Amino acid sequence: MERLRGAGVTTVEPIVDEAFGRSVGIRDPDGSRIQVNESDRSLYALNAGARTAAAARLARMADLVVEARGLTKRFGGFTAVDHVDFSVQRGEAFGFLGPNGAGKSSTMRMIGANSPVTEGHLRVLDLDPATHGQAVRARLGVVPQEDTLDTELTVFENLLIYGRYFGLPRSLLRERIGQLLDFVQLSERRGSKVDNLSGGMKRRLVIARALVSEPDVLLLDEPTTGLDPQARHLVWDRLYRLKQQGVTLILTTHYMDEAEQLCDRLVIMDRARIVAEGSPRELITAHVTREVVELRFPPGTQDAAAARLDGHARRVEVLPDRVLAYTDDADALATFVHGQDKGMHPVATVVRRATLEDVFLRLTGRSLVE
């Protein structure tokens, strides 16, 4: 699928310079062409230093899809999001990884201009969601945590009604919906009532719905929660293709494999705060070892066995049902554990690469999915 750039719909976007608090020019959505207003040229023509700084600022703004500083959300006395800082670059897949209740969805709703910011700074697509909510929503595609489909209506009708909310002409929508249904592999279910679709199909339909306005940015709140493995992989594949086409993906998940599969960069959230940020690889390198040996011991012998690992693993984590030994050479450690006279008799040994789950455990002392 091409980006479905609609018939005759051309888009240019304002460049808003925060230092001046107004639009100083226009640019293509992909940032390829930047044009600064004639009258504003002088602002950037003071001297070489200022010009470089201004150019850098313009380039940065062209690339920033979301920028949050000290972003906070409180519901009465409860703080759902507590002074978080992050920014999302154009074209990247950015994730919020964390357990339920970490503040991921509240953050997403603020980005989606559907929940007022309590405190802090938030800009989405160079706009303030508080004052330009409608303009922000017009340019985002939202895949909410729940499907929010009208189950009485058909697949096609759900997309058509949603597309009309964006003010798109019916003829354009008819054509685009056909392409989108091809893309999410639902063409044969075009006339089916949504009620009769499987969970995975509904999820794909919601993704198609979010794409009906051809957004540059897709917000996905737990895109694959509740899906079976096959359905999840199909969703991941489609999201990966969108990313290839240049769509910025912002997603929340409590699945570390999803974060690893999809995200170029992510923040780990826990209890309303961001506790770490980086690419999946960077986070693993920074916080845990490359490999892990998971050991299960007979009941009652776990603590004693774990004590014997001291000095042989870089770090040992004792969970209720198993021991995790972090090491740079898992095979050597496994061989050591199973060696004679070491006094350890694990009933099961798993050697694996370290994951984001390990990072989360290291940073918060708890597992992601409880």
Added chain:
Amino acid sequence: MSVRPRAARIPPAVRVVEGYARTYRRTWKGTAVTTFVSPVLFLAAMGLGLGTLVDRGGGAAVPAETYLAFLAPGLLAASAMQTAATDTTWPVMAGIKWLKTYDAALATPVSPRDLMAGHLGWVLVRVTFASVVFAAVMVAFGAAGPLGAALAVLPAALTGLAFASLITAFTASRKNEYALASLFRFGVVPLFLFSGTFFPLEQVPELLRPIAYVTPLWHGVELTRAAALGGAPALPALVHVAVLVACAAAGFPLAVRALTRRMTP
């Protein structure tokens, strides 16, 4: 600053109405019985059946030629209330809580205000259509002339809008559906019975009459009956209209506020 397609200039609320209409094409069967059959049943049972007894008793009991002629416009207004109440209770709760279709709409450029305006616009369409059908049945039963019946549709639709606006605000501010059944039991049904629909308000104990004065249905019944029969309503027509318009106008911002609080916390 994108070059917007033509349809973008249509107000979002109108696009919401369009969405409702599209949905109705799928779901109209559920309401068709109420719309088409209940006017016939009510006018047959109450108007003809009961009416024969009333008229035999001297006919002076009601200020109309026949009991059927007295009753039909009252029922028209009361049906408008019921249609409005039906469309603004469970369907609104479904949009907020069960299907969450409001959540979907509010992720688009549609605002809570657009959504509520579109919703009430659609209820007005529905009530007007149901009232036209009712008016046609009235003519068929000989309960009113074609002109009177046609005129009576207007105050009936306004009555529906007044209730739609208030009840939407009520529903949107409820956490769950439990209060909705009570609304019918303690609100809609008593008003249906005691707002001058079946008998003149003078038959209601004086102590209870103020309830009718401050609720919209009695005003709607008075206007609708005056339009159908060509007489004068209890108060100047403008007063009745003002009460109904005030209810509609008061309910709308309350509904928008309740929905905004609920959906975009």
